[in-house]
Amino acid sequence: MDDRPRFRLSIRCPDQHGIVSRIATAIADSEGWITEAAQHTDEEAGWFFMRWVFSLPVAAEPALRQRLETLAGELGMDWWLAAADTRARVVLMASREPHCLSDLLARWSAGELAMDIPAILSNHRDLEPLAACHGIPFEHIPVPKTGREAAFQQLQTRLRQLAPDTIVLARYMQILPPGLCAEYPERILNIHHSFLPSFVGARPYHQAFARGVKLIGATCHYVTDELDAGPIIEQDVTRIRHDEGVQDLIRKGRDVERWVLARGLRYHLEGRVLTHGNKTIVFN
Structure with missing residues (x-):
């Protein structure tokens, strides 16, 4: 051998x-x-x-x-x-919802994702116990409605200190400023809870319910300065019945978000994603 x-x-x-x-x-x-x-x-x-x-x-x-x-x-x-066997430094960022972060941490603990996690950053403290369970440093960088620019400057400075190869927004519910996006081209992954380009922006499950869709999905994509419009790495869908409400869509959608983000991150870590313009070639 x-x-x-x-x-x-x-x-x-x-x-x-x-x-x-x-x-x-x-x-x-x-x-x-x-x-x-x-x-x-x-x-x-x-x-x-x-x-x-x-x-x-x-x-x-x-x-x-x-x-x-x-x-x-x-x-x-x-x-x-x-x-090929080098482990990437990956900073995870999340706000309050634990499902994507907990799934990535479980896969990391099981050896499914070849990465080292120097820190988990959040604009809230809700997920600090989850980070502690996995022995990963948790850092709270609040983003108040007034003073957002200063908060993002602090975030950008901390990311430079952490020197990540990749940043993952595991339901980090803030729009990153253009300067931060430009500093890490094709190195920031986001999970958006809709099948893009449908239902861009906030409350996509509510938008989908109002539209009466029969399929909902999730999208893992690279972050650019255009909201939810970066090159798409991975997507998946699940079927919706006519008698299911918004909370049913959210519950089902969380499962899809987990699968899609984990697959998209694995493809990225293994160097399986190449971009051309706003499209991707994924050798999965």
Whole structure:
């Protein structure tokens, strides 16, 4: 069995002849052993996307990076090479509802999510006991109606100190300011409790009930400065009967939110998500 370190390579570039061959040759010449390969061509956009996992001698990594940098110039290629088994630093943020946070913590405790959690941040203290049960530092940063700008400056400063690879809004019920969103592009994940682009904003279950929908859903997406409009990573739905009220929709929706956020975060942590404009390619 190959016990050398595993690496993960993701690329995106304009589609053209010979991309796979040239990347494979670069890895083979570095004594790499490919164990997982996925690629996709967006024929309408004319773009190519790829995610490969391979083992490699440690000493060969610098030369491979140099080779990839040369190919990037020749192919117009964006590329990311990372150690496949490195655990990401993930800051979790939540407000008062515990279902998404508790689900992520349970999966983390069970070893399903390869991440380290330096802190849980919240604008309320309701979830502090949940954090304590898992031995994770809990930090309360209130966001009052007056003084929101100062509160978000404090939040942004604390996040810089924590140096997260990823931030997860596990029902953090505040709209992040544009400057904070811009500081962590494609690194802030949110769970929105509707099947976007339907029912953007507040009280989506109430909106869905008023509209008389037969399906409700949840959406995990990257956060941008446009509310609930970032690239979508994962979605799911559940069926609604005509005799179910708003509280039934909320109860059913919470289950979907848990599943969708957990899957979306896992795809992100495993480097399975590539973006192109406002779309995503998810090698799940």
